[in-house]
Amino acid sequence: MRAPYRSYLYSYPHKTAYRDLQPPVSLRELWEQDQTDYHFLYIHIPFCGARCGFCNLFTLPDRRVDVHEQYVDALQRQAEQWAPWFRNRTFSRFAIGGGTPTLLEAKQLNRLFDIAEHTMGLDPMKASISVETSPETVTTDRMGVLKERLVDRVSMGIQSFVEEEAAAIYRPQKPRLAEEALDTLMSYSFPLVNLDLIYGLPGQTAETWLYSLEKAISYGPGEIFIYPLYTRENTILKPEQIRNSGSDIRLELYHIARQLLEEAGYKQFSMRRFAKETSFAHKSILPFSCQEEGMAGLGCGARSYTREVHYASKYGVSAAATRSIIEEYVAADRHDSANYGFLLNAAEQKRRFILKALLHQEGLELSTYGDRFGSDAMDEHPDLEELLSIDLAVLESGILRLTTKGMAYSDAIGDEFISGDVRELMNSYVVR
Numbered sequence: 001m002r003a004p005y006r007s008y009l010y011s012y013p014h015k016t017a018y019r020d021l022q023p024p025v026s027l028r029e030l031w032e033q034d035q036t037d038y039h040f041l042y043i044h045i046p047f048c049g050a051r052c053g054f055c056n057l058f059t060l061p062d063r064r065v066d067v068h069e070q071y072v073d074a075l076q077r078q079a080e081q082w083a084p085w086f087r088n089r090t091f092s093r094f095a096i097g098g099g100t101p102t103l104l105e106a107k108q109l110n111r112l113f114d115i116a117e118h119t120m121g122l123d124p125m126k127a128s129i130s131v132e133t134s135p136e137t138v139t140t141d142r143m144g145v146l147k148e149r150l151v152d153r154v155s156m157g158i159q160s161f162v163e164e165e166a167a168a169i170y171r172p173q174k175p176r177l178a179e180e181a182l183d184t185l186m187s188y189s190f191p192l193v194n195l196d197l198i199y200g201l202p203g204q205t206a207e208t209w210l211y212s213l214e215k216a217i218s219y220g221p222g223e224i225f226i227y228p229l230y231t232r233e234n235t236i237l238k239p240e241q242i243r244n245s246g247s248d249i250r251l252e253l254y255h256i257a258r259q260l261l262e263e264a265g266y267k268q269f270s271m272r273r274f275a276k277e278t279s280f281a282h283k284s285i286l287p288f289s290c291q292e293e294g295m296a297g298l299g300c301g302a303r304s305y306t307r308e309v310h311y312a313s314k315y316g317v318s319a320a321a322t323r324s325i326i327e328e329y330v331a332a333d334r335h336d337s338a339n340y341g342f343l344l345n346a347a348e349q350k351r352r353f354i355l356k357a358l359l360h361q362e363g364l365e366l367s368t369y370g371d372r373f374g375s376d377a378m379d380e381h382p383d384l385e386e387l388l389s390i391d392l393a394v395l396e397s398g399i400l401r402l403t404t405k406g407m408a409y410s411d412a413i414g415d416e417f418i419s420g421d422v423r424e425l426m427n428s429y430v431v432r
Contacts, residue, residue, distance in 0.1 A: 011292070012352045012414070013342045015303065015315050024337040025309055031085040034306050036294030038092040038286050041120055041127075043075065043112055044302035045098040046326055049136055050170065058301030058315060059099040060322045065108075070330050071300075072108050072115075078298055078335040079119040086296065091122045092286035095130040099301075102137035106145050113149040115298070124150040128285050131155070135173045135181035143188050152280060153223075154185060155194040160201055160208075161215040168202040169229075182219050192278050193221040199257065200229035200250035209253045210260070217264050223275040224266060226257045228411075254408055269361040271410035292356065300329035304338075307349060311341030346373075354381065358393075359410050363401035387413065 047068060048059045062068075094116055102109065116122040130153040131146055138156070146154060160166045161175045173181075185193060195216045199209055216224055228250045258268060266274035295305040303312040313329060316322045344352065350373055357364040364384075369377040377400075378384055384400060387393035392406035392413065406413060 011303075012355050013310065013344070013348065015312065018310070018312060018315065018340055018342050021311070021339055021341055021343070024339045025311065025341070027082070027336050027338055028085055030306060030309055030338070031082075031296075034294060036306075037090075038288050038294065039086065039089050040093040040095070040288055040292060040295040041091045041116060041122055042094075042295060042297045042302055043096045043101075043116065044297060044299035045071075045096065045101040045104065045112075046299070046301045046322065047071075047103050048098060048100040049103060049134065057099070058313075058317075058322060058325075060319060060326060062323075063103065065105060068104050068108050071326070072104070072111050074330045074332070075112070075299055076115055076119065077333075079115045081335050082296065082298070083119050083121065086120060089121070089294075090286060091116075091120070091127050092288040093130075094122050094124075094127045097132045099132075100134045100137055101131055102133040102142045102146075106139075106141040109142055109145050110149070113145075120296075120298075125283050126286050128152050128280070128283075128288075132157070133185070135178040138181040138184050140184070143185065147188050147190070150283075151190060152283070153192040153194060154190050155196065155223075155225075156181070156185065157196040158182075158212075158216065159196065159198045160204070161212045162204075162208045165201045165204050165208065165212075169198070179215075186219055186221075191280060191282065192223060193219075194223040194225060195219070195221045196225045196227065197257075198227045198229050199253035200248070204249075204253070206249070206253065206256055209256060213257055213260050217261070222278045223273065224261060225272045226254070226261075226274070227272055228254065251408065258404075258408075267361075268404075268407060270359060271407050300326050308344050309338065309341060310344065311338035314340050349373075350377075350380065354384075355414050358400060358402065359414060361401070363399040366398050366400065 044058070046059050047062050049063060050061050096112055101112070104112075113124075117124060129149070129151045131151050132155045133142075134157060158178050159169065159171055161178065163175050166173070166175060182195075197212055197216060213224075254271075258274075261274040262268065265276055267276070268274050292305050293307050295303070297304040297312065300313045301315075303310060314325055316325050342348075350369075353369060353372065354364055354377065357369075364377065366377050369375075384393070387400075387402075387406065388395060391403055392409060393400055393402050402410065402413070
């Protein structure tokens, strides 16, 4: 059977599909035409302490304070140019990602919230605010900034509590540091803490995977994301290293995690996300669709989404390419046109709508699809019927949802749906 882990499908179209836009798209005109009710503001910090072996994100290992300051200065200039287009818009989500945003010193970290609130118009009492961090950057001054600026969710990448496994993927911190950082992080009582873990690491076994899971659960985070290890040609850890390592036990480890997390009180919301019920009564948070339309991404490496246009800065993985793109961004005077991205025609908009809905627990509401596109999703996409025929999905009360089996094969379902060949998945599927 072909493995379900083809590629990491978290957004469609994938950034590797982006191309030069000719002619460039006027961002003022694009956002003035946008009809989204509530928006998502994202700030990307493309710096980290070290590049992990599995990472192909837009990030550069660079700890220099002056480089960080120059970058935040550029963020401020970009936000000042974008702000008029969002003056009468409402942000219901705000996230700072990377890279490692908390690699910035507390002063620069604080500036990011000033940019969001004072320049872009974010109301922190109406928006859910999320920030990514790492064990080595959980310090009292940085966590103090996050707490003061009303951050609701802090996400920390742990990946493994086993030293040999962390070393195998070039993680810079020892597991003991991760545990000390977690003690500090949990003491701040953020409304929601998320921990990331990876399964399928070199040398990992069912026993060591259970150890990391149980260790993570013991801290009581409200959310745990589990990711299968993906490797690509441009990552430090190469695909052939995984292929030559012996049997692929990722699917087995996934099922171990799903069972343990559900027994511990976590509900599955997607192939990766498991969460407990969390109250956000401290704020009046506005809604935001899983379609992620109306997403405005500030910073080099950030992506922005409208219904018809997705755009970003150019993408690089190597240190040389990433550094060059960042330097070009910092030196730029204007950030008012999209030169690189993807134009979504009607068929692409439909495909994205289905994938973004179907791969989450909320599922695909057929009436919502009909209202938006004026057509029937089941008639237009026979692949959906095939998912039903092999018990990877169920249709109940007008909502198509993946089954437990379907969740395990989310990435493969997305891959086959995009390629229009779900039958191949059906022929290779093994019922568990």
